[in-house]
Amino acid sequence: MSILALDFMVRALLAGALTGVMAPAVGSYIVQRKLSLLGDGLGHVAIAGVGLALMTGQAPVPVAVAVCVAGAVLIELLRQSGRASGDVGLAILFYGGLASGVLMAGLAGRGAGMLSQFLFGSLTSVNRSDLIVVAAMSALVLVTAIGLSPQLFAVCADEDYARTQGLPTRALNLMIVVMAAVTVAVSMRTVGLMLVSALMVIPVATSNNIVQGFRRSLYTSMMIGLVCATLGVVISYYLDSASGATIVVLAILVFIATLPISTTLERRRRSRPAPVEDDERVFERAEPHESVGESALRPAVLHGDHVDYLHDGHRHAPHGDHFDEH
Template identity: 75%
Template sequence: MGLLAFDFMVRALVAGALTGVMAPAVGTYIVQRRLSLLGDGLGHVAIAGVGLALLTGQAPVPVAIVVTVAGAVAIELLRQSGRATGDVGLAILFYGGLAAGVLMAGLAGHGAGSLSQYLFGSLTSVSGGDVLVVAAMAVVVLTCALGLSPQLFAVGADEDYARTQGLPTRALNLLIVVLAAITVAISMRTVGLLLVSALMVIPVAISQNVVRGFRRGLGTSMVLGLVLSVGGVVASYHLDSATGPTIVVLAVLVFVLTLPLSSILERHRRAHHPDPTEEEPLFERAEPHESMTEAHDRIAVLHGDHVDYLHGGHRHAPHGDHFDEH
C-alpha cells in the first residue's frame, strides 16, 4: 500500500491500532456501569491538563494524564461518599475542566485555537515518542482490563453482590475510572479528546448488536475498535480528511448497519430459547476469584434493571447478604 511508504502514516496506523484496542477494552466496563458519557467528561478534564501544561511549559501528554486521573479519582470518591451523584460529577467534569483549560491556555498566551489539535486529534503528526508512550500505556490498560476482567465485571454487574463476596469494590471502581482517564488522555493525540468517548462506546454498542456474553462482547469490541481505527486511518489518507472524525463516522456507520442484524439475531435467540431460564446468558460465567468461590457456578443474566443469577435452573436475585429465588 502506498501509505506505508510514509513514516508518519505508519506511526499513525500503529497509534490508531493501539488506541482502537485500548479504548473499547475500558469502554466495556464504562458501558456496563451505564456511564457512557464518562469519556466526554474526562476529555474535558484533560483539556484542563493541556491548559496547565501550556501555562507551565511542560509536555501536554504527561500533565494531561496526571490531571485527568486526579479528576477521575476525585469525582469517583465524591460519588462513593454520596456527596455527588454520577450525573452531577459528570457535569463538574464537563464544565469545570473545559473552562479551566481555556482559561489557562489564555493566560499562557495561547488562544482557544491552540487546543484544537487536542480536541479533535492530530494522528498524522504523532511522533515516534508519542507511539512509545501510547504503547506503554496500552500495555498497562490492557493488562488491568483483561487480567482483572472477572472482578471488574462482577462490580459492574452487581456491586452489592460483589461486596458480599469480599471483593474490594471501592478499589475496583476507582481502577475503572483511572483506566478510563489514562485512555482518554493518551487518545488526545490520536482521535482527540472530544471524540475518544465515541471510540470507547460505539465498538461496544456494535458488539452488543451481534454477540451475547461478556467475554465475547469484550473480545468483539476490541477487534472492532482495531478494525475501525485502522480503517479510519486508511480512509482518511485516501479521502484527505481529518483522521479522528473519519474513524468515528466510520464507527457510527457500522453501528447503524448492524442494527437490523441485531433484530434478526434477537428473534433467532427467542425462537430457540423460549424459556427465559434456559436462554443464553447475557454475560458468560467468569473465572472465580478466590473470594468468590461460593458464586463460581452462578451465571449473571440481565433482568429489567437488575441482575439475576441462574443456579440449578432457577433465577436468584441478590438481596442484602442472601439470595431470593424467583
C-alpha cells in the same frame, strides 16, 4: 506512494490501532456501569491538563494523563462518599475542566485555537515519544482490563453482591475510572478528546448487536475498534480528511450495519424458549438480585449445585468473589 513508506503514517497507524483496541476494552466496563458519557467528562478534564502543560511549558500528554487521573479519582471518591451524584460529578468534569483549560491556555498566550489539535486529534503529528507513551499506557490498560475482567465485571454487574463476597469494590471502581482517564488522555493525539468517548462506546454497542456474553462482547468490541481505527486512518489519508472524525464515522456506519443482525437474532431468541437442562429448574418466583443502577427481581435458574441469575439475556452465576457468565 505506499502509505507504509511514510514514517508519520506508520506512526499514525500504530497509534490509531492501539487506541482502537484500548478504548473499547475500557468502554465495555463503562457501558456496563451505564456511564457512557464518562469519556466526554474526562475529555474536558484532559483539556485542563493540556492548558496546564501549555502554561508551564511541559509536554501535553503526560500532564494531561496526570490531571485526568486526578480528576477521575476525585469525582469517584465524591460519588462513593455520597457527596455528589453521578450526574453532578459529570457536570463538574464538563464545565470545570473545559473552563480551566481554556483559561490556562489563554494565560499561556496560546489561545483556545491551540487546543483544537487535542480536541479533534492530529494523528499525522504523532511523534516517536507520543507513540511510546500511547503504547505503554495501552499495554497497562489492556493487561488490567483483561487480566481482572472477572472482578471488574462483578463490580459493574452487581456491586452489592461483589462487596459481600469480599471484593475491594472501592478500589475496583477507582481502577475503572483511572483506566478510562488514561485512555482518554492518551487518545487526544489520535481521535481527539471530543471523539474518544465515541470510540469507547460505539464498538461496544456494535458487539452487543452481534454477540452475547460479556467476555465475547469484550473481545469483539476490541476487534471492531481495531478495524475501524486502522481503516479510518487509511481512509483519512486518501480522502485528506480528519482522522479522528473519519474513525468515528466509520464506527457509526459499522454499528448501523449490524442493526439488522441484532433484530434478527433478537427475534430468534424470542421465538424459542431458553433451553433448560435436566439438572436445571426455573424458580417460579424470581430471586432478588441487585444490579448496578437498579433494584429488580431477577429470574433464577437452578443449575446443578448453584443458581444462575438471568440478566439482559445472560446467565450470571456467583463464583467465589466474582460472577462467571454461563
